[in-house]
Amino acid sequence: SENFATAGSNKKGKIWIGGTNGTVWQYHLLTQQIKIFCHYRSEAIRKIFADDNGIWIGFNWEGLDYVGLDGNLIAHYGGSQNSVNKIHHDRVRDIYKDEMGRIWVSTYKGISIISKGEIFNIQPQEITGLPYNSIYKIFKDSKNGMWIGTWSGGLAYQSNFDNRFIHSQNAQPNFEMDDEFVSSFAENLDGTILIGTEFGNLNKLDRESNRMVN
Numbered sequence: 001s002e003n004f005a006t007a008g009s010n011k012k013g014k015i016w017i018g019g020t021n022g023t024v025w026q027y028h029l030l031t032q033q034i035k036i037f038c039h040y041r042s043e044a045i046r047k048i049f050a051d052d053n054g055i056w057i058g059f060n061w062e063g064l065d066y067v068g069l070d071g072n073l074i075a076h077y078g079g080s081q082n083s084v085n086k087i088h089h090d091r092v093r094d095i096y097k098d099e100m101g102r103i104w105v106s107t108y109k110g111i112s113i114i115s116k117g118e119i120f121n122i123q124p125q126e127i128t129g130l131p132y133n134s135i136y137k138i139f140k141d142s143k144n145g146m147w148i149g150t151w152s153g154g155l156a157y158q159s160n161f162d163n164r165f166i167h168s169q170n171a172q173p174n175f176e177m178d179d180e181f182v183s184s185f186a187e188n189l190d191g192t193i194l195i196g197t198e199f200g201n202l203n204k205l206d207r208e209s210n211r212m213v214n
Contacts, residue, residue: 008048008055016055018045024057024067038071049095049103056103058092064105077119079107087112088121096138106135106148130156130165139185141193149182155195177203178214 002019009015015027016037022045026037040057047058054074057065063078064087077083079090091108098104103114110133113120123133132153139147144160155177156165179200186194195203203214 005045006048008050010050010052010055014050016048016050018048018057020044022059022062024048024055038067038073040065040067040073040076046093047095049097051097056095058095058105059090060092061090063087063090064092064095077105077112077114079109085119086121087114087119093136094138096140098140104138106138108134108151111135111138111148136181136183137185141185141187142191147185147193147195149185149195150180151182152180154180155182177212 002021002023004017005020006018007015013029015029017025017027017034019025022041022043023039024037024045025034027034041059041062043062044060045057046060049056054066054068057067059065063076063083065076066074068074075085077085077087079087087105087107088111089107089109092105093108094106096104101115105112105114111122113122130148132150134151134153135148136151137149139149141147146158146165148156148158148165150156158165177195177197177200179197181198182195183198184196188194191207193205193207195205197203201214203212205212
């Protein structure tokens with residue numbers, strides 16, 4: 001048996017569900033039926049991100065697949081030295097597509113950016129303010145600010161007006177959280193940023209006062 005692990009959807013309302021053994025199902029809202037869409041790796045799926053032409057599938061230890069809407073494999077990206085399409089690491093944690101069409105892939109060893117057929121493997125020292133190489137979560141807020149959650153390195157933030165990342169605790173003492181393992185983000189209607197951690201509480205950042213509450 002296989003359990004559901006994650007899900008993703010596109011703008012047309014199509015839903016894909018990833019399993020703990022690599023299976024991807026497609027769920028149809030109108031018929032409420034589910035069918036196997038593809039199965040290329042026998043490894044837990046951590047993230048599914050859908051765009052207009054296919055779905056990006058991030059695996060726990062098997063890298064990244066890009067699969068067309070017909071279920072056929074378009075490309076595989078891996079972390080090993082002999083990978084044709086090499087990303088930082090086979091352990092993929094999050095996938096994000098920005099306004100320029102670039103795919104951001106957060107991995108155990110850093111951020112990889114896929115753009116127009118090219119792959120840029122970004123080291124933490126190459127991005128000012130990125131606090132740690134193990135990237136867990138990427139989130140874009142309503143003001144187009146980019147939030148990066150790291151695994152034991154805390155939080156980084158990039159303003160829409162500045163390409164630099166700022167390690168939030170170094171820049172804002174009031175940003176201090178009760179845990180350095182940042183695994184999730186959300187935003188309330190009032191602009192409050194909710195930050196989930198693995199071993200601490202739910203942290204809330206009030207944007208007006210720039211003060212963290214946990």
